[in-house]
Amino acid sequence: MTFLGELRVQARQENLRLISHFVHGIGQRLSLSERALFDLELAVEEAATNIIHHAYPGEDKGQMLLTAHEVGDFVQITLTDWGVPLDPSRVRPFDINAPLEVRIKGGMGLHFIHSLMDAVERTTGPGQGQPNTLKLVKLIERASPGQSAMTPAQELSAMRTVSEVMTSNIKLDDLLRLILNKLVTTINAERGTIYLVDEERGELWARVLLENGEPVPEIRLKIGEGIAGHVAATGQILNIADAYADPRFNPQFDQLSGFRTRSILTAPMINPQQKVIGVVQLLNKKDGPFTFRDERLLTAMAAQAAISIENARLYQQEIQQQLLNRELETAHSIQASFLPDRIPSHAGWDFGAFWCPIRSVAGDFYDFYPLGPGRLGVVIADVSGKGIPAALFMALSVTVLRYGMSLDLPPDQVLRQANEMIISEQRSRMFATTFVGYLSLRSGELRYACGGHNPALWYHAAEGTVDYVTAQGVAVGIFKGADFDLARLRLQPGDVFVLYTDGITEVLNQDEEEFGEERLEKLIQQHHALPAQALAERILEAVNTFAGAQELFDDATLVVIKRTGESAGAEAPPS
DSSP states (O other): OEEEEEEEEESOGGGHHHHHHHHHHHHHHHTBOHHHHHHHHHHHHHHHHHIIIIISOSSSOOEEEEEEEEETTEEEEEEEEOSSOOOGGGSOOOOTTSOHHHHHHTTHHHHHHHHHSSEEEEEOOSSTTSOEEEEEEEEOOBOOTTOOOOOHHHHHHHHHHHHHHHTSOOOHHHHHHHHHHHHHHHHTEEEEEEEEEETTTTEEEEEEEOTTSOBOSOEEEETTSHHHHHHHHHOOOEEESOGGGSTTOOTHHHHHHOOOOOOEEEEEEEOTTSOEEEEEEEEEETTSSOOHHHHHHHHHHHHHHHHHHHHHHHHHHHHHHHHHHHHHHHHHHHHHHHSOSSOOOOTTEEEEEEEEOSSSSOSEEEEEEEEETTEEEEEEEEESSOHHHHHHHHHHHHHHHHHHHHTTOOHHHHHHHHHHHHHHHOOSOOOEEEEEEEEETTTOEEEEEEEBOOOEEEEETTTTEEEEEOOSOOOBTSSTTOOOOOEEEEOOTTOEEEEEOHHHHTOBOTTOOBOHHHHHHHHHHHHTTSOHHHHHHHHHHHHHHHHTTSOOOSOEEEEEEEEOSOOOSOOOOOO
């Protein structure tokens, strides 16, 4: 009997790795074949797990001792513990035909140990605190001459490499090359391929590692097609010793490249959600066929690679999202620059406004446009759609409306001209509901035109009533040659005139009830004495309170015009 080694560890789950390294070292010293070492390692791991869970069932874990000897043509590993003795007669006999959950509880682990080993000998102490021993004996089967056994250090290095990139910020293409190179080198294959699943097309796409390390152009195949497609479809590893003898193998690539495929090892890459995200395939092990240990190592590394690839994808998405966010911030700043940089201030008048895009950019806008001494243009509009397309259309609409006002066209002609220009310049079929008004700051007269916009609310201070104000016209950008009516009204001291978009009135609460124009009307009546900006903010607060936890789904814009008293100065000439 030759002593080979000894390991004493605390009986904890995390020490199974140390036990695995110990068995690997014994296997390397004896030059065990891959199959013999695999069987020995599996049996020792199962026996150690039984000690952890059954000999020391509580939190107070004791020790276990592993000793290894070479006894003639056999290797013997003895596991000793000082915990609760195991009585095999009390374990339910193993039934191969029983359901899996019954087999697990019915001595499946003990069955595996006896099946894998050539002899098993158990000695139990008279009670807890006395040594219990389990001797596992395996015939020494040497590795074939010239076949290099992978060392535990090599395996650990390979696993560590893939683990390290799991938390690194690395581009996906660079990650694939890194993982593939490590797999090919560690398992000693000639070539390798990593296929990723393209869910939209139901395909695998791949980059192939050639002998010079350069990737070839992208290759695609259907899921379920060929060996890699079969593994992607089933999620099962395949170890094929003779590629040309397998009907699933497609020799076309060999024919095109001049490469000769002999053996193939293919494993699925499964993410933590148990979803196959790709396949890793190795070709032609250099020192013999792919072994059980190769299968086990490739499966473990493929699982880690799946996490690394998912992380790389998330990182790329995060970078893209950051770029998009920066672009949206810039777009928001540009769009906000189209709005008035300050609320106008005129004797006898009070103005307020807010602009709340549901996203970074919006299709709503408002404007206070100076028309000359004593006159002010007031605009509000709501573009169909949301986000960037609506924002671009908003920029076009602002430009053409301001152009019409700069020519001092009446409000109805401003809308008519904007309608024709927008229809001739855009192909998106988008449109904007629009209100354009010219306010005389001395007389309080408001001349206006409406392009399908929500009715304005006009609070009459003298009567304490609210009127709904609109004029005949359709949304700008729909019908070529559309006509718009010109209407007039006169605001008296104390009157309040409120313009808004449907992001105010169409807000829903948890009962899917709309905020509505009636609530807006009552708010104006109740809070008409507030300054214009305070009234605007009170309306916004009421809308948000009404919505509660419901997510807002539309941009919201509001303009408040309040006449606080008589205005001095000459009446502006009519336009």
